[in-house]
Amino acid sequence: MNHFPQAWGRPRDDIYGHYNSSYLQTANPTQHTQSPVVTGTSVVAIKYKDGVVIAADNLASYGSLARFTDVKRLRKFNSSTVLGFGGDVSDMQYLDRLLNDLDVKENYSHADDEASQLSANNLHTYLSKVMYKRRTDFNPLWNHILVAGISSESEPFLASVDLLGTTFSSPSLATGYGAHLAQPIMRKLVPDEEAVKGISKEQAVDVVKECMKVLFYRDARSMDGYSIAVISKEGIEIKENEKLENQSWQFAERIRGYGTQVN
Amino acid sequence: MTSIGTGYDLSNSVFSPDGRNFQVEYAVKAVENGGTAVGIRCKDGVVIALEKLVTSKLMKPNANKRIATVDRHIGVVSSGLVPDGRHFVVRARAEAAEWRKIYKAPIPVHSLADRVGQYVQAHTLYSSVRPFGITAIVGGWDSETEVPVDGQVGSGPSTGAGGKKEGGKHGGPFLYMIEPSGLFWGYYGAATGKGRQTAKSELEKLDLAAGTLTLEQGVKEAARIIYVAHEDSKDKEFELEMTWISSLSGPTKGRHEEVPKEIREEAERLAKKSLDDDDDDEEEEKKDDKMEE
Numbered sequence: 001m002n003h004f005p006q007a008w009g010r011p012r013d014d015i016y017g018h019y020n021s022s023y024l025q026t027a028n029p030t031q032h033t034q035s036p037v038v039t040g041t042s043v044v045a046i047k048y049k050d051g052v053v054i055a056a057d058n059l060a061s062y063g064s065l066a067r068f069t070d071v072k073r074l075r076k077f078n079s080s081t082v083l084g085f086g087g088d089v090s091d092m093q094y095l096d097r098l099l100n101d102l103d104v105k106e107n108y109s110h111a112d113d114e115a116s117q118l119s120a121n122n123l124h125t126y127l128s129k130v131m132y133k134r135r136t137d138f139n140p141l142w143n144h145i146l147v148a149g150i151s152s153e154s155e156p157f158l159a160s161v162d163l164l165g166t167t168f169s170s171p172s173l174a175t176g177y178g179a180h181l182a183q184p185i186m187r188k189l190v191p192d193e194e195a196v197k198g199i200s201k202e203q204a205v206d207v208v209k210e211c212m213k214v215l216f217y218r219d220a221r222s223m224d225g226y227s228i229a230v231i232s233k234e235g236i237e238i239k240e241n242e243k244l245e246n247q248s249w250q251f252a253e254r255i256r257g258y259g260t261q262v263n
Numbered sequence: 264m265t266s267i268g269t270g271y272d273l274s275n276s277v278f279s280p281d282g283r284n285f286q287v288e289y290a291v292k293a294v295e296n297g298g299t300a301v302g303i304r305c306k307d308g309v310v311i312a313l314e315k316l317v318t319s320k321l322m323k324p325n326a327n328k329r330i331a332t333v334d335r336h337i338g339v340v341s342s343g344l345v346p347d348g349r350h351f352v353v354r355a356r357a358e359a360a361e362w363r364k365i366y367k368a369p370i371p372v373h374s375l376a377d378r379v380g381q382y383v384q385a386h387t388l389y390s391s392v393r394p395f396g397i398t399a400i401v402g403g404w405d406s407e408t409e410v411p412v413d414g415q416v417g418s419g420p421s422t423g424a425g426g427k428k429e430g431g432k433h434g435g436p437f438l439y440m441i442e443p444s445g446l447f448w449g450y451y452g453a454a455t456g457k458g459r460q461t462a463k464s465e466l467e468k469l470d471l472a473a474g475t476l477t478l479e480q481g482v483k484e485a486a487r488i489i490y491v492a493h494e495d496s497k498d499k500e501f502e503l504e505m506t507w508i509s510s511l512s513g514p515t516k517g518r519h520e521e522v523p524k525e526i527r528e529e530a531e532r533l534a535k536k537s538l539d540d541d542d543d544d545e546e547e548e549k550k551d552d553k554m555e556e
Contacts, residue, residue: 003389003392004391005385005392008385008389024437050362068416068417070417070418071416072416072417078431080343089416092414092416093414093416094414096413096414097363097367097413097414100363100413100414101360101363104334104335104359104360104363107332107335107518108331108332230371256400261388
């Protein structure tokens with residue numbers, strides 16, 4: 001008889017035989033995600049001289065249906081990092097739990113001081129490896145993630161990783177539709193790393209708000225309620241129930257096919 | 264009835280004719296020689312303190328921590344065989360992680376104590392294993408406010424009760440002590456290890472059941488009790504290791520953390536001072552006795 005702890009409380013193999021797990025298998029081959037189901041749209045982020053500003057709207061769409069309108073796609077990780085998730089919401093939840101476990105484990109080593117905490121660049125590296133591993137398994141996590149925070153060198157940090165495990169870093173970043181519509185607006189303000197040093201927090205917040213507005217005008221999967229976070233050495237300031245201000249739909253009048261005027 | 268030579272102490276799964284399990288009793292003996300560990304359940308948090316005996320001058324001071332964190336909100340300290348304590352912590356962390364996987368929320372302190380208690384008890388049932396040579400003190404704080412489910416994205420329906428009862432009491436400080444037999448009880452104040460008798464009598468003086476002791480006072484008392492309990496083995500050097508878990512509005516925000524250096528050193532200073540005062544009192548008493556003569 002096997003006396004080892006792992007056998008405690010289990011039927012004895014020498015009497016009942018090995019556990020027959022064959023019935024657990026299905027006849028069908030394994031299937032992986034072919035397309036995301038409940039999705040979030042763009043995330044936009046820009047660096048400024050002391051930190052990073054990041055925003056995403058609070059909508060989760062089910063195809064073209066605006067299904068959930070209070071979904072928080074900016075996730076705070078520790079006191080120095082915020083992640084912005086575009087793409088599949090359930091995969092975002094999986095990653096959120098994965099990182100939560102990681103944070104619990106980091107906590108085991110009595111690392112109370114800030115210096116030994118995982119920094120934004122550590123987290124980005126970790127995520128890129130998770131994403132690349134999953135795409136290599138032909139089972140990608142269907143997200144495009146922006147990592148915004150403070151690096152190990154106490155500098156503002158902004159980088160992205162997508163469902164293929166591709167990583168990219170730039171003074172301003174946007175996912176999804178934002179990559180086409182918001183990125184040019186932000187690039188005008190910060191064309192390169194040098195320009196970041198001249199940007200104040202207010203300027204960065206303003207341009208991000210402007211981007212969110214443009215995205216709401218032109219992206220049919222977006223919403224006017226959004227979350228915005230400012231990450232600096234002083235900590236994280238996160239507002240999760242913002243509304244777009246000063247909208248003007250006058251430009252729409254000139255668009256052919258808009259409203260009742262069909263051609 | 265003595266256990267020596269009767270053969271009833273050779274295996275775990277064997278009772279002696281008068282209903283004792285000697286292997287478990289020997290495990291208790293292993294605990295009685297360990298450094299003193301103390302836990303105090305205060306009204307707004309829990310303090311855990313340990314008299315860590317310095318086994319070698321070649322070891323780095325304040326390194327090799329013995330009080331461990333389980334999940335974010337629970338602390339574990341054990342007295343007895345150190346490797347057994349480590350294994351206990353590994354199991355406790357695995358249970359806490361498993362709980363999170365299933366319920367998507369932190370494990371309540373009682374549930375953790377229950378599960379590790381079951382595990383320790385299982386080690387008294389089989390001849391293939393020996394019981395744990397430790398007594399562990401488990402302290403933690405269950406959130407008094409609603410905690411978001413892990414990975415929660417929305418706020419849910421804004422109308423209806425949502426299965427919640429108004430005015431119910433939730434969360435608070437919890438303290439448990441688990442013995443080698445797997446037995447565990449909840450305590451106001453718990454002590455184990457070499458100086459447990461002294462420590463227990465000191466804890467009883469605090470009237471913890473009244474629920475008036477604050478966490479700040481608790482830290483000072485815990486430090487003092489460790490110093491008092493150390494008096495009997497004064498020749499050995501020791502380090503005071505101390506952690507705490509406060510309410511969400513307190514200094515650790517419901518997390519298990521080390522007591523900050525300044526607060527610990529202040530508590531140690533007061534502890535040493537109170538010991539010196541006691542010595543003075545004793546000397547004075549002796550003088551008085553002589554005068555009477």
